[in-house]
Amino acid sequence: MGGKKGSLMVLSDHYLTFVKDQIECIAPKFEQVDVCVRHNTLAEVSNYLPLNRLKPFRLCSILDRSELPGNISVYPCSLPYLPLEQMKKSLGDRLFRTVDDLIQKEQIKCDLIHAHFLWPNGYAGALLKEKYDVPLVVTAHGYDIYDLPFRDQAWRDRIVWTLEAADAIITVSQSNEVCIRRLGVMKPVHVIPNGFRSDLFYPRDQGECRRTLGLPLDRKILLTVGNLVEVKGHKYLVEAMAEVMKEREDVLCVIVGSGPLKGKLEGQIKSLGLEEHVHLVGGKPHEEIPIWMNACDVFVLPSLRESFGIVQVEAMACGKPVVATRNGGSEEIMVSEDYGLLMDIANSRDLAERILIASDRQWDSVNLRVFTEHFSWENICRQLYGIYTLLDL
DSSP states (O other): OOSOOSEEEEEESOBSHHHHHHHHHHGGGSSEEEEEEEEOGGGGGGGTSOOGGGGGGSHHHHBOOTTOOTTEEEEEEEOOOOSOHHHHHTHHHHHHHHHHHHHHHHTOOOSEEEEESIIIIIHHHHHHHHHHTOOEEEEEOSHHHHTGGGTOHHHHHHHHHHHHHOSEEEESOHHHHHHHHHTTOOSOEEEOOOOBOTTTSSOOOHHHHHHHHTOOSSSEEEEEESOSSGGGOHHHHHHHHHHHTTTOSOEEEEEEOOSTTHHHHHHHHHHTTOTTTEEEEEOOOGGGHHHHHHHOSEEEEOOSOOSOOHHHHHHHHTTOOEEEEOOSSGGGTOOSTTTEEEEOTTOHHHHHHHHHHHHHSOOOHHHHHHHGGGGBHHHHHHHHHHHHHHSOO
16 A cells, blocks of 8 residues: 555546545545546537526536646546436446547556446446456445336346446445345445545634625524435425424525526425525535535435435534434434434424424534544545555556
8 A cells, every 4th residue: 555556547427526525535546547527418508598407417517627636637428318218228338438439549547447326337337347357446326226226127237237347336325235235236335435525624613604605693594505406305494494483583594506496496485485584595616615504503404315415424524413304324424413313304394393403402513523523535535545455456
């Protein structure tokens, strides 16, 4: 583990947040890191047409090259397709051919492949492993393991083949590992959660953060951060706020995120008369999120499903308690009521009750911060590099 170990190739759906952070943390261990990011070029039409559902998949939305280390190269891999089931099932083979062409064109040397998300990246990585005879590590993150392989036999076969082809399997939560076992895959699985940036997420002065964001100093502020999609459960949070208002009117709920449900949520907020109590503030740059977290009193995660949910760890690193659903990931983080409160999914009355309890309680912010230290990227990448070194590079 003393010197640098050749070249790493990473396949991913994006170069953002947890993928970007992990790669840039591990990059000093390698001479060169080449990142191939799958890009559906059809999403670019949303630059000219009002197709909001496609905007999150534009190249500018999936790549963050800011402060890119000198030994990392990021390559968009153009893969146009329509959201049709048969076209989705062909993506693995198409991505393999696209990345293979890139390797030839750029004369990329590859000593190790790490594929984030089993489909189509893990599948393409398995084909590249076969061709170039290099070790393959796959990370199962979320829908690619708890949803996709259980849709039909064709999906199941693709995902199982990918897992069996890998030299090392990583997933981010124990609930995901259970899904892997349900597929009959008995190979060792390493459970390594996503990490957080301790240089970004740390306690800051609440009043200063509120003044920076133009938030009131005299209200109890709830915060949630996530894409405005069904699985994030925002509608239950809005419903819960209607219940909270019956008990106290000084609560403000701030929702950070963008997505296709914005209009629907705005309508729900208006119909419940919550315009002064629930604010949709849109998506924010990752480096701005710690300011929002430090401005709040309680962080809320109302998701219907999470593979892990690093956003709640980031909030706790800022010294904030969390109210979260039992969504598959939060239970593995909220191991004590010293850190927050858990509730069942899709239950707005229960959520309102937990919000009121959390808002009234005095929390130990130092204890919250200390608990998150083992989720720092430094610790997570130490575990990841340990897996890399077990492979014959």
